[in-house]
Amino acid sequence: MKKLKWFDKTKEENIVQMVLFVLCPFVGIYVASKKYSNLEKKPKFHAFAAVYTTIWLLFVVSTIYHSANQIPASDNQISTTENKQPQDTSTDKSEKIVTPKESPSSKTPQNAEETPKQQQPETSSIMNGITIKESENLPYERNEYEPNWSVGTGCDIRSRILSSTSLITVTFGTNGCTVKNGSWNDPYTGQVLTGNPYQGDGTANDLDIDHIIPLKYVNSHGGYYWGKDKKRLYGASLEGMKSNVYLAVSSSENRKKGDSGPSNYYPPNFSYRCEYSRKWRDVARTYEIPLSSADYNLVKNTLATCGDK
Numbered sequence: 499m500k501k502l503k504w505f506d507k508t509k510e511e512n513i514v515q516m517v518l519f520v521l522c523p524f525v526g527i528y529v530a531s532k533k534y535s536n537l538e539k540k541p542k543f544h545a546f547a548a549v550y551t552t553i554w555l556l557f558v559v560s561t562i563y564h565s566a567n568q569i570p571a572s573d574n575q576i577s578t579t580e581n582k583q584p585q586d587t588s589t590d591k592s593e594k595i596v597t598p599k600e601s602p603s604s605k606t607p608q609n610a611e612e613t614p615k616q617q618q619p620e621t622s623s624i625m626n627g628i629t630i631k632e633s634e635n636l637p638y639e640r641n642e643y644e645p646n647w648s649v650g651t652g653c654d655i656r657s658r659i660l661s662s663t664s665l666i667t668v669t670f671g672t673n674g675c676t677v678k679n680g681s682w683n684d685p686y687t688g689q690v691l692t693g694n695p696y697q698g699d700g701t702a703n704d705l706d707i708d709h710i711i712p713l714k715y716v717n718s719h720g721g722y723y724w725g726k727d728k729k730r731l732y733g734a735s736l737e738g739m740k741s742n743v744y745l746a747v748s749s750s751e752n753r754k755k756g757d758s759g760p761s762n763y764y765p766p767n768f769s770y771r772c773e774y775s776r777k778w779r780d781v782a783r784t785y786e787i788p789l790s791s792a793d794y795n796l797v798k799n800t801l802a803t804c805g806d807k
Contacts, residue, residue: 631788643733714757
């Protein structure tokens, strides 16, 4: 409700103002009655009293009218403040909504343009523990890894693998180690190879012991920096047999593979590709052998299609 300026005063001021407004007309009439007390002057008295009273009433009405239609300065300030307050509040809220706080991930690092030479692989349970590293052109000596498959005592690794993977009972030579006859499933081609694996006549019966991840590939992906013991452990050892590093395959297909990774060679036997990819992944993980980005991605995608997780 608006206050009237008429009453927008202290209690004492209001009392004084009301007394003055009430007494003024009576004082004026009293003074006029004394001045025009005789009978002859009474008409003049009545005229004076009427004019004086009319002027007083006009003054009172005018004062009250203007006071009722005038907003006090203090009220105007309060109203303006009250009107602005919701607007300021809504502005603050809108700013909080429209302008979110920056998260650490949204900031651009200072060295964003720098690309590391060796990238870590994306998080993938399929390829967990395997890093990506492109090959290096480094000196390679096969004998540092595999000196004639020898393990020191007993039959060598080649003889052990041929005898343990034959589909039939093998026939040994006079030394009790050299395999003279047997039958083997070549996983790379899907063919069954039967006969003497040492014929050396260039036929499919010749068998090679293949390293799932070729020795030269290992050498160019960090194996060059391995110590002697680790090189021998991977190249020709009973531990390597248990880790499925070695596989009996046809010599002709092994030549095609050479030192290639999966991105350059996959076995023509399509049904073996899932198992081949698993062996690459498992051997790389066991011996901490990095893979090139092309080989890493191909193995990962192949295993994903095979249902691995």
